[in-house]
Amino acid sequence: MPLTAGVVAVQGDVEEHADAIERAARARGHEVTVREIRESGIVPDCDLLAMPGGESTTISRLVHSEGIAAEIRDHVAAGKPLLATCAGLIVASSDPNDDRVDELGLLDVAVERNAFGRQKDSFEAPLEVEGLADDEPYPAVFIRAPAVADVDIGADDNGDEGGNGDANAEVLATWDGRPVAVRQGSVVGTAFHPELTPDSRIHGLAFFENEAASVPALENEKPATDPA
Numbered sequence: 537m538p539l540t541a542g543v544v545a546v547q548g549d550v551e552e553h554a555d556a557i558e559r560a561a562r563a564r565g566h567e568v569t570v571r572e573i574r575e576s577g578i579v580p581d582c583d584l585l586a587m588p589g590g591e592s593t594t595i596s597r598l599v600h601s602e603g604i605a606a607e608i609r610d611h612v613a614a615g616k617p618l619l620a621t622c623a624g625l626i627v628a629s630s631d632p633n634d635d636r637v638d639e640l641g642l643l644d645v646a647v648e649r650n651a652f653g654r655q656k657d658s659f660e661a662p663l664e665v666e667g668l669a670d671d672e673p674y675p676a677v678f679i680r681a682p683a684v685a686d687v688d689i690g691a692d693d694n695g696d697e698g699g700n701g702d703a704n705a706e707v708l709a710t711w712d713g714r715p716v717a718v719r720q721g722s723v724v725g726t727a728f729h730p731e732l733t734p735d736s737r738i739h740g741l742a743f744f745e746n747e748a749a750s751v752p753a754l755e756n757e758k759p760a761t762d763p764a
C-alpha cells in the first residue's frame with residue numbers, strides 16, 4: 537500500500553516539502569502520494585503530515601478557520617508523524633509567546649519568534665542533530681527563524697484540546713546555545729527549513745526513524761531503520 541502524505545498548504549514551501557517527503561520515502565522503499573491540505577477532510581487519510589513555515593499568525597488562523605486544526609490534533613493523537621517547520625513549529629507549540637498565534641499545543645515547548653534577530657534574517661548552519669541516519673552535520677537553513685525558549689512547559693494553559701500525552705519534549709539540536717529541533721512522541725519540530733536543502737535526513741528522521749511514530753510497514757519489509 538502506498539503511503540499518503542499531507543502537506544498543510546495554506547502557506548509556505550509546499551512543493552519543496554512534497555519533494556523531500558518523496559525522496560525520503562522512496563529511499564526507504566515506500567511509494568508515496570502527496571496531497572496538499574487546504575481544507576478539512578484530507579488529513580484523516582494521511583499517514584504522514586508536514587506543516588511548513590511561512591507566517592505563523594496566518595497559518596494558525598487558516599488551519600483553525602478551515603477546520604484542519606482539529607484534524608491535525610487527531611492525527612497526532614493517533615501516533616502518526618508530524619513534521620512542523622519554522623512557522624509550523626510555532627503553530628505546533630504550546631506557547632508561541634504571541635497572542636496572535638492560536639497554537640495547537642502538540643509540542644510542550646515555548647518558542648520565541650524571530651529569535652535570531654534582524655542582522656541574521658537568514659543563514660545556514662551545520663547542525664549536529666540527534667537521531668539522524670549518520671553523523672554528518674545537517675545543513676540547516678534558517679529564515680527569520682524562531683528558537684525554542686523552554687522545553688517541557690506542560691499542558692497548555694488556555695484550555696485548548698491537544699497536548700502530547702505523557703511524552704516529554706526532547707531537544708534534538710541546538711544552535712547558538714538555543715534549541716532548534718525538538719521531538720515529542722510522533723511530532724518533530726524544527727526552527728529551520730529542512731525542505732530547502734537536497735538533504736532529506738530530517739524528513740527521514742521525522743517520518744521513518746522515529747520509533748514513537750506509527751507509519752504503516754512495507755510489505756515484505758526489511759526494517760525501516762535501514763539508512764538511506
Ligand SMILES: NC(=O)CC[C@H](N)C(=O)O
Pocket residue numbers: 588589590591592593621622623624626649650679680681682
Ligand atoms: N520562515 C518562517 O517560517 C518564519 C516564521 C516567521 N518569522 C513567524 O514568526 O511566523
